[in-house]
Amino acid sequence: MTDRTDASTSGMDNHANEARSFAPPAPFAAQANVDADAYGLGADSERFWADQARAMLTWKTPFTQTLDWSQAPVARWFADGTLNAAHNALDRHVQAGNGDRVALYFEGEPGDTRQVTYAELLTEVSRAANALQSLGVKTGDRVVIYMPMLVESVVTMLACARIGAPHSVVFGGFSADALRSRIEDAGARIVVTADGGWRRGAPAALKPAVDEAIAGLDPSHPGVDHVVVVRRTGQEIGWTQGRDLWWSEALEAADTRHDPVFVEAEHPLFILYTSGTTGKPKGILHTTGGYLTQAAWTHWAVFDLKADSDVYWCTADIGWITGHSYVVYGPLVNGASQVIYEGTPDAPHRGRWWEIVQKYKVSILYTAPTAIRTCMKWGEQIPAQFDLGSLRVLGSVGEPINPEAWMWYRRVIGGGSTPIVDTWWQTETGAIMISPLPGVTATKPGSAQVPLPGIGATVVDDDAAPVPNGAGGYLVITKPWPSMLRGIWGDLQRFKDTYWSRFPGIYFAGDGAKKDQDGDIWLLGRVDDVMNVSGHRLSTTEIESSLVAHESVAEAAVVGAADETTGQAVVAFVIVRAQFAELVTDPAQAAALQEQLRNHVGKQIGPIAKPRRILIVPELPKTRSGKIMRRLLRDVAENRTVGDATTLADSSVMNLIARKM
């Protein structure tokens, strides 16, 4: 643990007074997929999840065992069953006569569109699976995907799943260095990418980063044999003969039929890298049967999905877990029709999202608080220009949603009556864990409220004792759940240390939380060195390592400072090396160096990790044992009076730093 146990600094301490509550509209409750009985059924969690696994999925070999926890904390769910994820997402819908249903309404940023039915998606995924196999990909091989939001991205993920080759999607906003380390860690020998994607009216290149990543691979890596490239923007790209090939040519040559590889329920489905408290990203491993069960059930229950009439839209990128569980696997396993959008909310105008909702009559919208706050800032006159009357459920994910943003979402986007589900979960949990049920729960602005049926979650104190109502502590998960991570790729010990050592036997989520007088759970932000910027997880340590890797930096400390729009913003405090000390006394030179450092971090990790501000300081506040007191730096970054500094080795340090603001 670090000194950051003061989770209230996330700016969420105002909800102690939140008394508003909104019961589900009676007509909504009457037609909802799930009623209050689900909580009773969920009390026997193993039986509950076994029932959902049978109801939501089609198994090749039915399972007879539900949970094997004998090798805790690595769970095995439904272990003697076999199935295929792509078969569940595609073939069975086509076989059931729903092949003509639209699976994807693709909206490109420049305005190009494409509708893909389940039957068409099956054909394309089969082609891609054949193409990957003809390139040598076998069951168990890892495939790295580095793409924008395109139909082809969904196709590639499902093609991998179809042959039992775990995919590892790397967010397109990550740098070549970040991509390289993920290719290395996953041991991937094939990368699927695009020339680029459209961002704010301009092509943003992806392929050059792939070339750079591969060129920089550690000699211990066997090398990347093939790079498959989707042509999206048409921009000029470099080409390595024999290694690179066009997606269109690879697929054209491939057969439209493909027999899915049925795998054991515990076969790896994907690895997704996420920031941890140390510099090295963690490869979160998810397997097939349990993951699909919970992704599908939660998508159906929490969003009240009616597959034959709803149009669903989750705005997340496939580079994040939300894109995996609630763009690809949950919705497609459930046979939903959904929108996927390539670009940014303000291209070419700030009403683009609402125009899309109107155009496709979106009925379920799932997005992040940072996006809602951005739209609030742009003004409600923008969504007011569009007909949003089709919306019937609104979802939020990624960070605590402040009550003002929640109320705005409900009133301006939801017409004042639409249920809002504030869903708490993590890359590690694989699927939603804590959320209201839209036809059951009287919702409270700012609270994720209740663990879903079949999920054991509570708030505990330092000694692992559940806190009484009205008190705060740490969020923990008390029972194994089907979509839980099965480990960190290649590092079982780190998995145990990170999640299972703080409170033996129960899962430590890393979030602060509190229970209100009704026992409802309010999330308060991270209690470790993980920041949350626009719903993206960033590690303070990773950015600090990047900064000190620059020739001018001797030492660095990074904090997440509260930010009205992005939740948190990255603020870095750096001490420059002696030979640069003279230079930075000149304000122009200092500004140039600050800009250089921002770009350096952008290049090493990705643009989202660029510090909003970099302060060049003479000292950092440290305890006598040498630990940086980030709490004090956050006070400075958030323009607060600096708190208790008595444990500092040198108490004059804070005066020196504060003068720099």
Ligand code: WTA
């Ligand atoms: C935060 C995203 C409050 C939390 C699905 C968690 C939330 C981290 C919420 C996981 C929410 C996510 N309310 N906080 N509804 N949803 N978080 O892995 O700190 O990108 O630990 O998964 O986001 O982020 P990740």
